[in-house]
Amino acid sequence: MSSRRTGLLASVGATIPVVAAPMAGGPSRPELVVAAAAAGGVGFLAAGYKRPEDLAAQIQQVQQSTPRFGVNLFVPNPVPIGLEELDRHRAELQQWLGDHARAGAGWAAEVELPEISSLAGVTSAPGEVWEDFWEQKLEVLEANPVPLISLTFGLPSALDIARMRATGAKVLQTVTSVAEAVSATGAGVDGLIVQASSAGGHSGTWTPRDPPAEIDLLELLQAVSGRTELPLWAAGGIADAEGVSSVLHAGAEGAVLGTALLRCPESGTHPVHQQALAAPPGVSETIMTTAFSGRPARALRNSLTEALTASAPSGFPALHQLSAGLRRAAGAASDPHGLNLWAGTGFAAARSDPAGEVMRCFAGGHRI
Ligand SMILES: Cc1cc2nc3c(=O)[nH]c(=O)nc-3n(C[C@H](O)[C@H](O)[C@H](O)COP(=O)(O)O)c2cc1C
Incomplete structure (x- = not known):
């Protein structure tokens, strides 16, 4: 040394x-x-x-x-992803949006997920590299x-x-x-x-x-x-x-x-994200998930990570682009459950x- x-x-x-x-x-x-x-x-x-x-x-x-x-x-x-796999993830996101809207989050009913053929990094689709x-x-x-x-x-x-x-x-x-x-x-x-x-x-x-x-x-x-x-x-x-x-x-x-x-x-952290670090929206711990972007990332647990982490595939940036509008809408509605609340394991000390x-x-x- x-x-x-x-x-x-x-x-x-x-x-x-x-x-x-x-x-x-x-x-x-x-x-x-x-x-x-x-x-x-x-x-x-x-x-x-x-x-x-x-x-x-x-x-x-x-x-x-x-x-x-x-x-x-x-x-x-x-990380390229096949059309079928991406379509399955899109359906899971759609399901989550429906469940979340029924649970009272009006913004979730308004979100329109993009068509998967428009996303980059999708195999057998015209997405750019x-x-x-x-x-x-x-x-x-x-x-x-x-x-x-x-x-x-x-x-x-x-x-x-x-x-x-x-x-x-x-x-x-x-x-x-x-x-x-x-x-x-x-x-x-x-x-x-x-x-x-x-x-x-x-x-x-x-x-x-x-x-x-x-x-x-x-x-x-x-x-x-x-x-x-x-x-x-x-x-x-x-x-x-x-x-x-x-x-x-x-x-x-x-x-x-x-x-x-x-x-x-x-720091320019979204205010909802800042608040979630101080008072986590779900179980007060972090989880490694590909649910938001298709690349492993550590985030605070929330309703979306709970519902989608187990089934979410790899596929970057297709999944990132797929969830972009959803995340934006969640942020605008101040709803931490639809945001990617990136956080390391030491978040409680922030x-x-x-x-x-x-x-x-x-x-x-x-x-x-
Ligand atoms: C919100 C957020 C965004 C990040 N974006 C990047 C990035 O753009 N590039 C990068 O190399 N690392 C990025 N990281 C990882 C950090 O650079 C750093 O490695 C990590 O935050 C250290 O762990 P800690 O959060 O537990 O302190 C990001 C981390 C967080 C929390």
């Missing part, structure tokens, strides 16, 4: 070893990223689902306040260089990693297993984000048809440490200063906070304090 390279956080001028995770879908807005830097840590913009021009605008907005931040990208790794504007986002990063780029869902080609590094950025790859860590190390990235299955939101797994192995963060960190000398950032279920201390003692250079920041005023305060408090006495 003594030969492990550190210094990734120091190289960008961070003074505390705490990172604000990229969280797509709203939470990681520029305000959160700027607050993370002001606290001495590092924050990430989440490029996932965003249009390239909106990513460029957010990068420029953050750059007006700080040069110290990163951008996170979804690496194209779609979904790349989340990968090429265009690389061009945005070439035109607007940032010091850190993190990647999730898969490993890009060596050529694309080289393109990102040629912008001057250090590239970090999210890994969820020893095998992924070994491949990423061989691919020439600058650091690894070691993400355990306790993490909130989508798992970064490169093999999304298999639910990520339920392995404790410290165990995963130790297993990965033995196989790479890259700097490691640890993610998943970190809920207090002790959690940060333990990952640093286990050899991580940084601790990544996601769920712990979802209720902070700087507070509504300013992000900088949370990050400094979690850092405790640790400095870089």
Whole structure:
């Protein structure tokens, strides 16, 4: 371990070893990223689902306040799904909407699920291959260089990693297993984000048809440490200063906070989601589910996860697109039961304090 390279956080001028995770879908807005830097840590913009021009605008907005931040990208790794299987899932969603409307949720009766032939990533249908504007986002990063780029869902080609590094950025790859860590190390990235299955939101797994192995963060960190000398950032279920201390003692250079920041005023988390973290709508625990997006993700339990998790197939982004209108309508109606309430296992500790305060408090006495 003594030969492990550190210094990734120091190289960008961070003074505390705490990172604000990229969280797509709203939470990681520029305000959160700027607050993370002001606290001495590092924050990430989440490029996932965003249009390239909106990513460029957010990068420029953050750059007006700080040069110290990163951008996170979804690496194209779609999970195709057959028409019949998708149709079955659509019918289950329709059934849930009917049941939910009969239970008193008027909004659910108004939702019209899209026709499955219009969705991307459906086999034997004319859906386009979904790349989340990968090429265009690389061009945005070439035109607007940032010091850190993190990647999730898969490993890009060596050529694309080289393109990102040629912008001057250090590239970090999210890994969820020893095998992924070994491949990423061989691919020439600058650091690894070691993400355990306790993490909130989508798992970064490169093999999304298999639910990520339920392995404790410290165990995963130790297993990965033995196989790479890259700097490691640890993610998943970190809920207090002790959690940060333990990952640093286990050899991580940084601790990544996601769920712990979802209720902070700087984060753009949907208000219904924020409230659900404080007062969960169902059994007060999280569950790994493909019901909303077709990729394994950890969420608070609610009526939709209870009804659909057991039967939901894999299929990304088809399932994500299929449920988009439903989720939007649930949010507009302030109904947590139809929302993807992404949350890590440590959600109960999430507070509504300013992000900088949370990050400094979690850092405790640790400095870089
Ligand atoms: C709402 C939400 C959205 C997320 N979106 C992304 C994302 O866009 N890209 C990514 O690499 N990870 C994403 N993640 C995972 C986080 O980056 C991080 O690994 C995770 O939150 C750490 O676990 P914790 O939530 O238990 O702290 C998301 C997590 C949450 C809770």
